[in-house]
Amino acid sequence: MHHYSPKIARLGNLGGEGLLRGPMATAPVAPAVSIPMVERLLTVLACCGRTADPQRVDHAIAGCTIRQFRQYTELQQxxxxDTIWEASCEPYAFDCVCDNMQDTAVLAGAPAPLPSSMRPTGGGPLAQGVPGPAFQRFGVGFRIEGSSHDDVNRVKAGGMSQQRLSDDFMLNHRGMRVDRTVIRTDPRARIWTGNHDIFNETAVCVSRSLFGAAAFPERNSRGWFYLWAINCRGLRGCDTEARQLHMPHGPWHWRPGEKAYRKIPFFHVLGYVRIQRLSCGPNGGWRFLVPPWASWDENATTPPEDDQRAYMQGELRAWVGQHEISDAYDFAH
Structure with missing residues (x-):
């Protein structure tokens, strides 16, 4: 957790942990904060510094000093x-069905949201593929999750779950401690108050376009990953995109369109295929490769409907080859 608390010369080269646990130079003496509580506090401070509305965070902190925090009881801490978390990211329910979610029927210029079916044109700007609002028509979303056969077996056994539900994963893989905080105990999705993006670990995120899903898990990801086609019909989720489009002082939305779900059971998985992520471009965006032999490995128990299958196959075939996506197709700016 020390990377959340760089040592500062004017504070005697003490990092966050040292300030919260070390001896105090002046009276009154305050007790050391427990290691788990140090990690919880440094987690929220690190997160809100990048993604939250600074004015709301400052109001939540309300001038609290390190000494005061050390003097708090555990419940007060x-x-x-939690007060900082609430200022940093707002809760939204998983209560919207696919038919009521934001989709785009016609391609327009930036910064407008993009249609769900977007396809390459051999080096030129991307073009709309299937006409109309394809996400609402077919109910198919796309997501990258996992890079190994073990990941595939995990999804087959238990579906796709929010990362925050595993304290071990959050601490040892994401470097975040959220146990006993509102992030762990409140089941709703969270959207950051600063950049208006989804707090990824609080939902299972899906793109309504295949090329958009290929931006994940991170823009600079490299290697082979599994791309999943998700049957969003019958699922209730948080329409992140619609929330972003209605934020004041925009635009803030992710142009390929994102939807967020509490959980995706395996019977809502239509199929999966391996693609290669090639990091980001020199000026942002993302790069990926769909090999010529790529084909969907369908869910034998709940396979796609005929219209969904045709759509999935058409989108995959259109993206065979290596592609560099400009940041003009990323977040609206």
């Missing part, structure tokens, strides 16, 4: 941490 948790309440203080």
């Amino acid at each position: 948790l309440h203080f941490i």
Whole structure:
């Protein structure tokens, strides 16, 4: 957790942990904060510094000093941490069905949201593929998750779940401690108050376009990953895109269109295929490769409907080859 708390010369080269646990130079003496509580506080401070509305965070902190935090009881410390979380990211329910979610029927110029079916044109700007609002028509979304056969077996056994539900994963893989905080106990999705993006670990995120899903898990990801086609019909989720489009002082939305779900059971998985992520481009965006032999490995138990299958196959075939996606197709700006 020390990377969340760089040592600062004017503070005697003490990092966050040292300030919260070390001896105090002046009276009154305050007790050391427990290691788990240090990690919870440093987690929220690190996150809100990048993604939250600074004015709301400053109001939540309300001038609290390190000494005051050390003097708090454990319950008071948790309440203080939750207050910062609430200022940093707002909760939204998983209550919207696919038919009511934002989709785009016609391709327009930036910064407008993109249609769900977008396809390459051999070096020129991307063009709309299937006409109309394809996400609402077919109910198919796309997501990258996992890079190994073990990941495939995990999804087959238990579906796709939010990362925050595993304290071990959050701490040891994401470097975040959120146990006992509102991020862990409140089941709703969270959207950051600063950049208006989804707090990824609080939902299972799906793109309504195949090329958009290929931007994940991170823009600079490299290697082979599994791309999944998801049957969003019958699922209730948080329409991140619609929330972003209605934020004041926009535009803030992700142009390929994102939807967020509490969980995706395996019977809502239509199929999967391996693609290669090639990091990001020199000026942002993302790069990926769909090999010529790529084909969907369908869910034998709940396979796609005929119209979904044709759509999935058409989108995959259109993207065979290596592609560099400009940042003009990323977040609206």
